[in-house]
Amino acid sequence: MWPLTWADPGWAAASAQRHHGRVSYPGSYDALLYLSFGGPEGPEEVRPFLENVTRGRGVPPQRLDEVAEHYHHFGGVSPITRLNRDIMARLGTELADRGMDLPVYFGNRNWHPLVEDTVGRMADDGVRRALVFATSAWGGYSGCKQYHEDIARAREAVGDRAPDLVKLRQFYDHPLFVHANADAVRRAYAELDTSSREQARLVFTAHSVPLKADEQPGADGSPWWYFRQVHETARLVAEAAGVDGYDVVWQSRSGPPSVPWLEPDIVDHLDELHAQGVGAVVTSPIGFVSDHLEVVWDLDNEARQKAEELGIGFARADTAGTDPRFARMIVDLVTEHLDGQEPRKLSALASAGCTTNGEPCAPGSC
Numbered sequence: 001m002w003p004l005t006w007a008d009p010g011w012a013a014a015s016a017q018r019h020h021g022r023v024s025y026p027g028s029y030d031a032l033l034y035l036s037f038g039g040p041e042g043p044e045e046v047r048p049f050l051e052n053v054t055r056g057r058g059v060p061p062q063r064l065d066e067v068a069e070h071y072h073h074f075g076g077v078s079p080i081t082r083l084n085r086d087i088m089a090r091l092g093t094e095l096a097d098r099g100m101d102l103p104v105y106f107g108n109r110n111w112h113p114l115v116e117d118t119v120g121r122m123a124d125d126g127v128r129r130a131l132v133f134a135t136s137a138w139g140g141y142s143g144c145k146q147y148h149e150d151i152a153r154a155r156e157a158v159g160d161r162a163p164d165l166v167k168l169r170q171f172y173d174h175p176l177f178v179h180a181n182a183d184a185v186r187r188a189y190a191e192l193d194t195s196s197r198e199q200a201r202l203v204f205t206a207h208s209v210p211l212k213a214d215e216q217p218g219a220d221g222s223p224w225w226y227f228r229q230v231h232e233t234a235r236l237v238a239e240a241a242g243v244d245g246y247d248v249v250w251q252s253r254s255g256p257p258s259v260p261w262l263e264p265d266i267v268d269h270l271d272e273l274h275a276q277g278v279g280a281v282v283t284s285p286i287g288f289v290s291d292h293l294e295v296v297w298d299l300d301n302e303a304r305q306k307a308e309e310l311g312i313g314f315a316r317a318d319t320a321g322t323d324p325r326f327a328r329m330i331v332d333l334v335t336e337h338l339d340g341q342e343p344r345k346l347s348a349l350a351s352a353g354c355t356t357n358g359e360p361c362a363p364g365s366c
């Protein structure tokens with residue numbers, strides 16, 4: 001077991017106990033679980049991965065065939081796992097630099113290393129209580145509630161030995177997340193030639209989700225949270241990048257056409273912008289933490305091709321995960337939680353998602 005300690009007493013909270021220049025937190029944490037989505041790492045893994053993602057979700061088989069092709073286009077390998085390992089490497093360095101002795105474990109919802117196996121390994125290693133960082137900035141079902149379900153399922157699979165798992169909050173409006181995205185937007189503008197730069201429209205994208213008409217606005221897992229937060233992040237990023245006008249659109253819709261999802265889609269929106277006479281776009285995939293398959297296929301491939309057909313200039317901003325500030329933000333979320341600090345957030349809209357052992361995310365609770 002590894003007690004969480006600080007080499008630098010400057011990080012200490014009033015409640016911490018100091019001895020030998022290190023600070024330990026009574027009743028605190030042995031580890032950090034980095035929880036993500038997962039992705040295939042070879043052609044034979046594509047189909048079973050997709051079966052895991054869509055189990056019981058009513059995604060039509062034709063859509064699965066189509067998405068399988070996107071993965072096969074890249075040799076059956078999603079970049080997501082490599083990118084997560086890169087982020088975890090920077091996270092390890094950041095923790096070490098701050099003198100925090102907190103081992104990081106990696107588990108995924110849909111592919112290896114599966115969170116069930118990781119939590120089992122944590123128990124084997126004697127971890128009794130761990131923090132969880134999930135790689136989604138958002139509320140709503142896919143971004144928040146489903147990660148709580150993952151936590152509960154993994155603990156159930158491990159049984160009595162399972163550590164307590166305390167999830168960190170949603171980070172859609174964390175200043176380091178917002179500024180990493182804003183600087184990426186500035187760099188993307190700089191990629192356009194000078195004449196298109198001046199008239200380029202800033203277009204934010206996030207993963208579309210199904211709208212459930214009968215749902216209580218703001219209820220746990222509701223698309224309402226997700227929608228509001230994506231719009232807040234877009235506003236904050238545009239402001240920090242010094243851009244006045246912008247649009248928020250959606251991408252990567254699945255599910256049967258009869259079911260309503262958030263619209264418009266980025267590709268349709270390019271037609272609309274073209275009709276308005278817009279000559280260039282900068283797209284910013286704020287909905288995603290890294291350049292995984294939905295970004296490199298749906299934006300770098302489909303949307304870029306559509307823009308070329310229409311003769312519209314096109315640049316895509318980097319995702320926040322590659323920015324060193326992202327790993328710093330994760331450690332800030334840890335210290336914020338441990339020290340009971342006021343959340344560092346730029347929006348007045350609530351954050352949630354900080355519950356224990358997969359209890360539902362109560363809006364406004366963090």
Ligand SMILES: CC1=C(CCC(=O)O)c2cc3nc(cc4[nH]c(cc5[nH]c(cc1n2)c(C)c5CCC(=O)O)c(CCC(=O)O)c4C)C(CCC(=O)O)=C3C
Binds near residue numbers: 059063079207
């Ligand atoms: C809100 C949201 C995020 C952002 C928050 C978060 O990051 O969690 C996200 C992330 C991701 N989604 C991903 C991949 C997929 N999502 C699918 C399907 C779906 N996503 C949904 C929503 C979201 N998804 C929904 C409502 C569905 C319908 C079925 C269901 O209700 O679950 C499908 C099935 C095929 C298809 O229908 O497209 C795949 C393959 C990958 C990994 C990509 C890679 O491999 O690099 C990542 C990071």
Ligand SMILES: [Fe+2]
Binds near residue numbers: 207
């Ligand atoms: Fe998805």
